[in-house]
Amino acid sequence: MKEPSATTSRAVQLASFGGPEALSIREVPVPQAGPGQIRVRVTAAGLNPMDWFMTSDAETAARFGLSLPCGFGTDYAGAVDQVGDGVREFAVGDRVFGGVLSRAVADYVVVDVAGTIAVGGEAHRTPDGVDDRTASALAIAGCTAAAALAVVNPGPGDTVLVGGAGGGVGVFAVQLARLAGARVIGTGSAASADALRALGAEPVVYGDGLVERVRALAPAGVTAAMDLHGTETALAARELGVPDERITTIAGQIDGITPANGANAAPGALEKIAGLAAAGRLRVPIAATFPVERIRAAVELQAERHVHGKVVIDL
Structure with a gap:
């Protein structure tokens, strides 16, 4: 320094x-x-x-x-x-x-x-x-991830599709959803598969054929989705039957779907995330x-x- x-x-x-x-x-x-x-x-x-x-x-x-x-x-x-x-x-x-x-x-x-x-x-x-x-x-990634989770409210029994799971917000969103008890499927490149598994997500490659690949991974269906990159994951979630109220985006706008904004994170959300990091429960x-x-x-x-x-x- x-x-x-x-x-x-x-x-x-x-x-x-x-x-x-x-x-x-x-x-x-x-x-x-x-x-x-x-x-x-x-x-x-x-x-x-x-x-x-x-x-x-x-x-x-x-x-x-x-x-x-x-x-x-x-x-x-x-x-x-x-x-x-x-x-x-x-x-x-x-x-x-x-x-x-x-x-x-x-x-x-x-x-x-x-x-x-x-x-x-x-x-x-x-x-x-x-x-x-x-x-x-x-600060920014943690608040944004917390706001996204607040929209879709994942819990035990949920299977959550996370688009852009290996990005700055994704690494928080995946782990917070897992801590809430949900199963997480995360989109990324083929090269990101190991990194996503390390966070607790099941990796799936984004791009053409995403809906079919997710169906193969989760034949019982997906119940919530967070698109942290654009709109591809959110639109795929719709096709997979996820209701709009359990889909959110942070970088794209889709009529009928509630976007998440870190500025709207609940009071104390960032302190909670910092505490999880301090306790070794969030990487x-x-x-x-x-x-x-x-x-x-x-x-x-x-x-x-x-x-x-x-x-x-x-x-």
Whole structure:
């Protein structure tokens, strides 16, 4: 970890919206925590598809309230190093993790203690037994998976079809559904089969013939589905007789099917997921780590959507 100077620090920013080539490391003033805020010295930042999607063009960025110059990344983990007036929930030295919309890949982030990921950021205590790389991979994917499960509500006796099971959200959704007692069939590439089995899913290759392959695996039928990639799995679930109310999507829209949004995750969902990770009941696969100097290469890898698990930036 490179320590920042007393007055300046590093932040990954975009001078213009676009792909990985628009990302650069800039020297910026060290931010200061105001009333009701904490400042976190970031040690790790987890990447998500939404990070590069939000900043890919000006129109999309505007929908998320982003303007230039713009930071990058949302999930972070580190330690509190400054506490603003009125803050009683955290103290200097506390290990924390959470999300700050499109500004996480930086030496420091300032977080509103009463904020949300989208507005002001949010912070949670990192449990003992969870390292910072793991903690930095929890916020967006964990909340999104929890929201998806809340829509379909899997339990014992259910057979759940999970599309994109090996992706950043999928690794959480598969395990949470298994912990709820459900059988899980997960779509992925042929190369992802072992990774999916390690999570507790029965692998099935996506693409043409998906419905027939799922029928062969589950002749008694599928009872719920979470499409974490697009719409292929959701449409296949319909063809397999799953009612719309037990199907959800996160990246595609289908009339009659309720989409899941991590912003709507139940209070305490993220703490529960962090607790499961601390107890060793939930694995958080880290597919790759990169120093911040290689941010472009990290985003290129993550944007390919073929990594099995999370990509993390070390600061």
